[in-house]
Every structure is written in C-alpha cells, then in structure tokens.
Amino acid sequence: MAHGGGTWVSQNKRLPGTYVNFASAIRASATLSDRGIAAVPVALSWGPVGEVRQITNGDFQKNSFNLFGFDYTADEMLPLRELFLHATKAFVYRLGGSGHVDEDTDEIVNAAAAAACTYATAKYPGARGNDIRITITPDPDNTHYFIVRTLVGAREVDKQNVNRWCDLADNDWVNWIKSVTATETVDEEEVTVIRYIHFAQTPAQGETSVPDTETGKNYVTPAIPAAGIAGINLTGGADGENSAADHQAFLAAIESYAFNTMCCPSTNSGIISLYVANTKRVRDDLGKKYQLVAWQAAADYEGVIGLWSESHHDEITSAVADTALLYWLTGAEAGCLIKSTLTNSKYDGELTVDVSLSQSQLEEAMELGHFVFHNVNGEVRVLEDINTFVSVTKRKDTLFQMNQTIRVCDQIANDIAVLFNTIYLGKVPNNATGRAALWNDIYVYLQELERLEAIQNLNPDNILCAEGTEKRAVYVMIGGLNIVNAMSQLYMDVEIM
Numbered sequence: 001m002a003h004g005g006g007t008w009v010s011q012n013k014r015l016p017g018t019y020v021n022f023a024s025a026i027r028a029s030a031t032l033s034d035r036g037i038a039a040v041p042v043a044l045s046w047g048p049v050g051e052v053r054q055i056t057n058g059d060f061q062k063n064s065f066n067l068f069g070f071d072y073t074a075d076e077m078l079p080l081r082e083l084f085l086h087a088t089k090a091f092v093y094r095l096g097g098s099g100h101v102d103e104d105t106d107e108i109v110n111a112a113a114a115a116a117c118t119y120a121t122a123k124y125p126g127a128r129g130n131d132i133r134i135t136i137t138p139d140p141d142n143t144h145y146f147i148v149r150t151l152v153g154a155r156e157v158d159k160q161n162v163n164r165w166c167d168l169a170d171n172d173w174v175n176w177i178k179s180v181t182a183t184e185t186v187d188e189e190e191v192t193v194i195r196y197i198h199f200a201q202t203p204a205q206g207e208t209s210v211p212d213t214e215t216g217k218n219y220v221t222p223a224i225p226a227a228g229i230a231g232i233n234l235t236g237g238a239d240g241e242n243s244a245a246d247h248q249a250f251l252a253a254i255e256s257y258a259f260n261t262m263c264c265p266s267t268n269s270g271i272i273s274l275y276v277a278n279t280k281r282v283r284d285d286l287g288k289k290y291q292l293v294a295w296q297a298a299a300d301y302e303g304v305i306g307l308w309s310e311s312h313h314d315e316i317t318s319a320v321a322d323t324a325l326l327y328w329l330t331g332a333e334a335g336c337l338i339k340s341t342l343t344n345s346k347y348d349g350e351l352t353v354d355v356s357l358s359q360s361q362l363e364e365a366m367e368l369g370h371f372v373f374h375n376v377n378g379e380v381r382v383l384e385d386i387n388t389f390v391s392v393t394k395r396k397d398t399l400f401q402m403n404q405t406i407r408v409c410d411q412i413a414n415d416i417a418v419l420f421n422t423i424y425l426g427k428v429p430n431n432a433t434g435r436a437a438l439w440n441d442i443y444v445y446l447q448e449l450e451r452l453e454a455i456q457n458l459n460p461d462n463i464l465c466a467e468g469t470e471k472r473a474v475y476v477m478i479g480g481l482n483i484v485n486a487m488s489q490l491y492m493d494v495e496i497m
Helices: 057-068 075-083 127-131 244-254 269-286 324-335 359-367 403-424 432-451
Strands: 004-006 017-019 037-042 052-056 089-094 120-122 132-138 146-152 155-162 174-176 179-186 189-196 229-233 261-263 291-295 304-307 373-376 379-382 463-467 474-478
Touching: 037 075, 037 244, 037 324, 052 057, 057 075, 075 089, 075 324, 089 244, 120 132, 127 132, 244 269, 261 324, 269 291, 291 324, 291 403, 304 324, 403 432, 403 474, 432 463, 432 474
Parallel strands: 004 017, 037 089, 037 261, 261 291, 291 304
Antiparallel strands: 052 089, 120 174, 132 146, 132 229, 146 155, 179 189, 373 379, 463 474
16 A cells, blocks of 8 residues: 655644645745836837837837837937936837817718838838838749839838739738729629739740739739839828827827836826826825836826926937927936935936026926926936925925925835735735734835935834734834935034134
C-alpha cells in the first residue's frame, strides 16, 4: 500500500505519510509606481482615430514617421516634441475630427476625410493623405509584370511587383481599390454591376501565368495602360474639426489607463469645463489620481493645473503651436520626481514664452492659482509649481496648493490601491493576521517614500489598520504624514558687527 503524501490545508489526513507545504517568507509587497506617464489627445493628420496608443520617448524619437506620418522634426510633431522633453511614456489618442452640424442644412461639415484616387484610398483620414502618390511602371526584367510604388512626398514607403492588380496587398499607407460599382442600363433596366480594375497587358499566348482578364469578370474600361502611370496623387484628405464629442470619446477611452498627468489641448471654455468635471469625477468618485493641465482653468481644485502664460513659435504659425506649451507642462509635471518640484525649472522647449508680467502681477497670479513663467536673468523659468486650489481651510491648507504635495498624495493613493487590489482583495482574510500583513506592507512602502525624501519623520505608531464597520471592510489611518516640500523661499537676517 502506498503511503499518503502531498500538501495539506487541515491536519485531517487518514493515511500515514508526509504532507508538506512550501511558502515564501512574508516580505513587503508594495512598490513605488513609475512616474513620467502622460495621457494626451492630439489633433493629428495621420494615424488611427479613436485609439489609445502607448508611445515611449524612444519610440517617438526613432519611429515618428511610421507612428504619426511625419519625421521627428516636422512642424506637425511640435506638441509631441514638447511633451517628450520630460515625459517617458504617453498614452496618445488621435482626436476624431468629427466636425459639427451646420445649423442651416443639418449636415455634418468640416469632418475628417481620407484622401483617395482611382486606385487607392489613404489608410487613415487626414490631410497627410494628400502627400501620397502612386506610380505604376512596367517591370523591365519581368515581362507582363508591373511595379507599383507608394510614395509619401519623395519617400518610397512600399513597392510591389505584380502580374495582376488584384494581387496587390494593402500597405501601411493605402488600401488598394480592386473594383468599383457602376449603374448600367441592361434591357432598359438600371442594374448595379461590379467592374474590376486590371492591367491592359496580358500574358502572351502559350505562357502559363494567369492573365488579369479572368473569364467571367467585368472589367473597368479603360484598363491601366501597358505603359503604366507616371504618378497620380491622392486628394481630398482633411483633418477635420474636433468637437466636444471627440474629446468625450477620448475621456471615455482613457479612463481605464493609469497615468500621472492629462493634457486638455483646447482653449474652448466648454471643452475645458468638460475635462475639469471629468477629472473631479475620476479622482473623487473612482479614486484614480492624476492631475489635469488645462488652459487658464480656474477650477479651485488641487487636481487641476491652470496654465496662464501665452506662447508662440517663431517659425511655426499653424494651429499646432497654439497649445504646444500645454504639452510641455503636461510632460514636465508627469516626469517630475516624487521628491521634486517644477518651481524655478527652466523652460527648455522650442516656444517663445511671454514673461512680461510685473512683480505685482506675478504675486496676483500666485494668489489666484495661476501657473505662470517669468524671466530670471534672461531665462524662462517656472514661477511656482502650483495648482488651481485657492479655497484654503484648516482641513486643507496651503500645502495642497503645491503640486509637490499632490504628487506625493496621489502616489500614495494610487500605489496603496494597487497593493490592496492585487494582493489582498478577495484573497486575504480580514482578521488580525491579515490586517497586520497589510499594515506591514503600507509601513514598508512609506519607508521607501521617506528614503526618497518625499516624506520625513515617519512614525509607525501613526499608522492604524483596523476592522471597518463591516466584516469585509478594513480601515486604514495614516496620521501626521509629513510631506517634504522643496525650498522656494529664503529669509535671512545678517548682523553687522
């Protein structure tokens, strides 16, 4: 008879034998999440619409043409260049450009459109599609074959050698039009027929390759000439006007992602209010902490940073330059270390920032919760890293006006939530042992913040982890948390002997 063996839960085995459980020693499970992550909706001329794409700084620098349709140095990439000066990763969302309804005709106008020609349609809507060109030439080395090229500007992005038009494969830039529908009169009745695009040239008699004109198919007349086509441009591409609905779609799509900052790239007061209201809902109702960067927002809320400094680009006059400074600030706030501040940080982007505010205007800006830049010996620097919160109370004092404070608070809230949801939720019993393990993880996590100089004077006696009002609830209280703020003012007395 075999002896019993295996693992055990209760000491209730009947057979003699050895029952062994292996487990790792209990150690801290909380980790400090990465910073430098931004969420940005962008008005682009190329790329998938309505899709959240995770782009790293390196991806953007090396592959901007493939990702966004333009080289890194192109004018159209200015907002993303500003963003990635300090952000390490971004969730980039191309706004849909859905246009608006004309009040007189009730028709949608100024909507995004894909460029097209007789033989191809641009893969994505947008004005960039108008730069696509198709060439068709006979293959000098292969009789009855054609070389079909796709060019963007002067750059060849695709080349295919085919005997039949129907054999072309769609590429990253165009979808080939293989057939067209037409209405024709047959026996005095109008019927819809499909006619296929084809080459005029067919294999010579006796060759085995399949001719383009297959039996039973109706073909477009005239065919692509045997001499080919020197070049045909796609036309009709348009970026479209971004409406409030496009921004709502972005906010819905991004809600399940985790990031440090979000950009509202609009100067429209209604759209700004939409972003502010959404930020308050997500932070306060869903518990997902991030800060919104918006133009001249007066939200009186620690989760919203209102940028008030004007800017322009000396060479780029298109609309992309109008909100580019918002992208810089979004990236800078996301990339700011947990123990650091943007106060006195030098602006290092491509824009010319207005720093004409007087001393009294700068003081007023701070009192109103305006994030502004100023001139320090010819350099453009951040005056104070503050948010829009101005209604100071005893419960929420001036510390909550400082973004460094909010960064630490948000980091704690997000990281402890991940810790609990990953390790404890539905897995660990709510008893003294389970709560002790949670207390230990929280304490070790706070010790790491203290090591990073984000907090100081951590006292374990100020951390309480107790049973909540319901059997399944746990109540955690962290009292007397001392958040470190960077030096921004110096008061000095000098005694002269």
